[in-house]
Amino acid sequence: MSMEPGDHRSVAYSDEAELEPVLAPFVLDGLTGRDKVLYLTDVTHPAVVTGLLRGWGVDTEAHAGRLDVVRLGTSDPDEIVTHVAEAARQAVGEGYRALRFTGEMSWAVREGTQSLTDFETKIQALFDSGVAMGVCQYDRRLFPPAALSELLRMHRAADVTLEFDGALLRIRRVAQPPGIELEGEIDGHGLGELTRALASAVRRERGDVHVDMSRITFIDLSGLRALVDTASALEAGRSLVLSRVPEHVAQLIRLIGWDAVPGLRVYEGDAPGGNR
Amino acid sequence: MIHQACLYGSDEEFLGMAVPFVLDGLAGGEPVLVTTTSRNLELLGETLGDDAGRVDHAETAYFGRRPAQRVTAFVRYWRRNSGRGRVRVLAEPVWQGRSTRDVLAWTRMESALNLLLAGTGIWMICPYDTRTAGAGVAGNALRTHPLVGSDGRIGRPCPGYAEPLAFLGECDAEPLPAVPYGAAGSDITDLSDVRRFVGGQARQRGLSEERAALLAVAAHEAARYLGAPLTASVWESFGALVCDLRRAGAPYAMDPLAGFLPPGPDERPGDGLWVARQLCDHVDMRSAGAKCLVRLQVAGPRLQEGQ
Numbered sequence: 197m198s199m200e201p202g203d204h205r206s207v208a209y210s211d212e213a214e215l216e217p218v219l220a221p222f223v224l225d226g227l228t229g230r231d232k233v234l235y236l237t238d239v240t241h242p243a244v245v246t247g248l249l250r251g252w253g254v255d256t257e258a259h260a261g262r263l264d265v266v267r268l269g270t271s272d273p274d275e276i277v278t279h280v281a282e283a284a285r286q287a288v289g290e291g292y293r294a295l296r297f298t299g300e301m302s303w304a305v306r307e308g309t310q311s312l313t314d315f316e317t318k319i320q321a322l323f324d325s326g327v328a329m330g331v332c333q334y335d336r337r338l339f340p341p342a343a344l345s346e347l348l349r350m351h352r353a354a355d356v357t358l359e360f361d362g363a364l365l366r367i368r369r370v371a372q373p374p375g376i377e378l379e380g381e382i383d384g385h386g387l388g389e390l391t392r393a394l395a396s397a398v399r400r401e402r403g404d405v406h407v408d409m410s411r412i413t414f415i416d417l418s419g420l421r422a423l424v425d426t427a428s429a430l431e432a433g434r435s436l437v438l439s440r441v442p443e444h445v446a447q448l449i450r451l452i453g454w455d456a457v458p459g460l461r462v463y464e465g466d467a468p469g470g471n472r
Numbered sequence: 473m474i475h476q477a478c479l480y481g482s483d484e485e486f487l488g489m490a491v492p493f494v495l496d497g498l499a500g501g502e503p504v505l506v507t508t509t510s511r512n513l514e515l516l517g518e519t520l521g522d523d524a525g526r527v528d529h530a531e532t533a534y535f536g537r538r539p540a541q542r543v544t545a546f547v548r549y550w551r552r553n554s555g556r557g558r559v560r561v562l563a564e565p566v567w568q569g570r571s572t573r574d575v576l577a578w579t580r581m582e583s584a585l586n587l588l589l590a591g592t593g594i595w596m597i598c599p600y601d602t603r604t605a606g607a608g609v610a611g612n613a614l615r616t617h618p619l620v621g622s623d624g625r626i627g628r629p630c631p632g633y634a635e636p637l638a639f640l641g642e643c644d645a646e647p648l649p650a651v652p653y654g655a656a657g658s659d660i661t662d663l664s665d666v667r668r669f670v671g672g673q674a675r676q677r678g679l680s681e682e683r684a685a686l687l688a689v690a691a692h693e694a695a696r697y698l699g700a701p702l703t704a705s706v707w708e709s710f711g712a713l714v715c716d717l718r719r720a721g722a723p724y725a726m727d728p729l730a731g732f733l734p735p736g737p738d739e740r741p742g743d744g745l746w747v748a749r750q751l752c753d754h755v756d757m758r759s760a761g762a763k764c765l766v767r768l769q770v771a772g773p774r775l776q777e778g779q
Contacts, residue, residue: 364664383663383692414667414685416692417735417744444685451750452735453548 201294220252226296232287236299271303273315284328297330375406382419410440427460439467474595476619476627493624497560503553508564539581540749582616583639655707673706678773693744723764
């Protein structure tokens with residue numbers, strides 16, 4: 197997705213490979229276009245980032261002076277925003293269209309959620325002035341899942357359909373067929389979020405609620421029970437429709453006898469009439 | 473529940489118990505299930521004539537392949553038929569040809585049934601064929617059944633009957649083979665690690681994706697019951713893949729009946745173990761002394777399905 201001044205995105209990642217699809221085009225678009233790039237690290241050594249960028253096809257030497265990789269060494273949100281604002285002013289002063297900023301947000305784990313909210317609000321104000329745009333990097337291994345999903349909601353151009361983004365489980369809202377899509381693993385960690393996402397889908401939709409399970413690699417008994425409890429609480433005439441259920445999960449559901457629960461329909465393939 | 477044993481040594485003795493038990497039930501409008509050997513099913517069918525058509529039946533080897541599946545099958549039969557208040561079950565497990573370990577597991581189940589089915593209206597008679605079952609098996613039948621009789625009517629108290637919890641404790645005092653040298657091991661702090669480790673080991677050792685995924689589910693559920701942190705070990709023995717889970721924290725007395733009853737509308741702590749017991753050939757639990765462990769065993773990668 198190409199970005200314009202004012203845009204504010206985030207990327208949650210568990211290893212560096214997950215940064216590439218977001219950050220590589222972000223940096224390359226700026227350097228081949230009319231922007232400067234500022235990459236702020238917190239825990240990673242700048243040389244490591246430079247190596248990473250080279251691996252993504254960025255000629256860091258040719259763009260020296262236009263591409264800065266800096267470890268700021270502070271976890272004061274005001275200091276960080278001031279630094280980014282100064283770099284943006286300088287970029288525009290040098291004739292560039294805007295500053296592309298990306299930064300590791302791990303400092304916020306030390307500072308706490310309030311400072312993070314302050315930062316996100318102030319940096320958004322800077323972006324809104326049209327001199328910058330940015331991608332905030334959240335390491336899933338450091339941020340608690342609940343805090344992460346709250347943060348991702350604050351980012352305007354982020355994937356608005358993403359309801360939850362945890363270390364093991366991602367939940368996306370799906371328009372057609374109406375419901376949610378689950379990805380990853382469901383155990384005690386993701387259970388609360390799953391239950392909330394199901395309840396909100398049940399409130400949001402009028403008829404059947406669809407759950408696309410194709411990208412679920414593991415679900416334990418407590419997760420299956422959350423699905424079953426949601427299904428059996430539905431009023432007559434509505435169903436919870438599980439589609440593209442992995443074979444071993446379907447086998448578990450049959451083993452327990454939950455395939456016969458009123459209100460639950462289980463399909464290993466597409467649900468009939470599900471338009472998918 | 474009424475749970476009684478019947479030791480028989482001939483076809484006549486078998487029929488002398490089975491025919492009145494079934495006919496009395498049918499006359500009273502009670503559901504009747506007969507699950508025994510194909511030979512006894514044939515005998516009984518020929519003798520009952522037209523009445524045989526009103527009897528629910530199952531060849532015993534296929535009515536629950538493992539003890540936990542057998543208990544589940546009984547519970548589900550009861551739930552489907554409990555409207556009449558009383559159901560009759562004639563249940564003769566396979567004893568001949570079983571390994572010592574299997575015989576122990578099935579004997580343990582016979583005793584556990586007294587507690588597991590206590591709240592049901594099941595009247596169960598368990599016939600033991602003294603020609604084939606072996607003296608040890610027949611002897612234990614008198615310890616695992618509160619009643620004994622030979623005429624298919626309510627029996628007399630079994631003098632040797634052992635309190636089920638004491639009997640189960642005896643069964644669970646059998647030591648498990650030590651974890652062999654060379655077993656793969658991993659220290660587990662988060663449950664996601666146990667399924668990754670066990671699933672990975674299973675795949676590496678040649679289990680199909682499907683069977684590896686199900687073993688990972690069983691290990692996860694067993695670990696959830698035990699509580700992390702724990703140590704997991706995986707090894708192969710002939711025909712089997714074994715997964716041993718040992719709780720690192722303080723041991724506690726595990727419920728010897730956990731995991732035999734299928735999950736109901738409300739969550740129970742043993743529900744996950746029930747899943748493990750359905751998916752595995754053997755689930756052994758030990759909570760004696762300083763250890764607290766669950767050991768799972770499934771068939772190895774060279775299992776042939778015969779289909």
